[in-house]
Amino acid sequence: MRQVRSLIETTSRCLYCQNTFSERPGWNWVFSFHKQEPLCQRCRDMFVRIEGDVCRDCGRPSEESAETDTCQDCRQWQTDSFWESNSFQHRALYAYNDFMKDVIKTLKYTGDVALVDLFAEDLRKLVDKHVRHTVAIPIPITKKRAFERGFNQAEQLGRAFTLTHALERVDSGEQQSKRTRKERIDALDGAFQVTSTLDPSQLNNQSVVIIDDVYTTGATLRAAAKPLLEAGAARVFAVTVARS
Template identity: 40%
Template sequence: MSYCLYCHESYSEAWSWEALIGLEASPLLCQDCEGRLVWIKGEICRICGRDFCVFPEQYRQGDCCFDCIRWEENESWTGILQQNRSLYVYNDYMKEIIAKLKYRGDAEVVKAFYPVLSTEFKKISRDAILVPIPLSEERHYERGFNQAKLLAVGLKKHTEIVLKRKTHEKKQSKKTREERLSQKENPFEVIDSLKVKGQKVILVDDVYTTGSTLRYAAKVLIEAGARKVSSITLAR
């Protein structure tokens, strides 16, 4: 008998030879909770990884969504973020999971996604350094942990703490899309450029929304000498 990391109800695992001999990880969510997650699969935006199935055809051009085209058409942002890959659609259920993790302090729930995070990471790059998106000191103290760093643990690779968030600001989840995109000052700075210079970097965060957070982080890393910056997030 196992206990679901989200609803905390007990459930019986589906039996298989793979699980018995250790080739398959035991499920950490019950079937009901697992079934409410929506995987991103099929056709996706080449850059941000957005699922083309969940928005109208007129919002894409070729293999890119219009959001990414707008970023790439701006000379200041062309090629800054090579690609983002996300595991799940940010639906109402995923919003609840993220809220439980970030705002209700249930850090254990993140472990439910370690097996799939590890698998997805191997598809992106094995020879990159792993950099979680940092919180401000105030936010970290308030929350007690950095959810991006917890997610990075699931990738089974040493993380490098090379970024610092300069200021304590309004929560990203409370900002409008316009506020996120109109931000002028880069909120991040590189604190150890020697670890960045000439490296491929993969940023880790919980949610890709407008892409501004990841691009601002990628920009300072590129300016510090990083060769290429991509990202992986739990949801898009």
């Protein structure tokens, strides 16, 4: 029996921290091909899934004293006449904690395929739970970044979708980090446009999904959603791996 068990028990290297760990498969191993667990228990525990009540629009976990179904940030966005009359929603899989910051950084700079695998299917499931979409669009990166990295992480994260490359970046050439929050939001407005090769009827009255790695202020995703809504999309649903 011991021999059988040691045959079944496998030692894996954690995809994230690189430590080795052993796992003893459950009953499903007997019936299906054994799919190796990519992460050790310690790393698995650090992923904090966003669950429970969230802001209707941006998906921020609700504070107990919340009196309305949208958060203050979203009410602020709605003072803008465009956002008052257009439908934008966002949901994320995980909280953007220090661990997640590291994971996203690794994802951005290495494009680790196994790491992408951890999220790609779940992003699709999250979308399916909320919207019957017709078009799925990855948030494009600047040409300069694409050249440096050779890939776009949003595209990789969207690989459980049939992707339409409907957006392109209007490169302003300036460094984001040197600006204040207000300046960044203003500069982002107009940072994206619908590609000239897209047939506009593809967006008309459609529910559109946009995919990115992280939601921070929402400014980037709204800037990307705007030209799609202006081009006739009925609503934009954004999905990310993590939100702050």
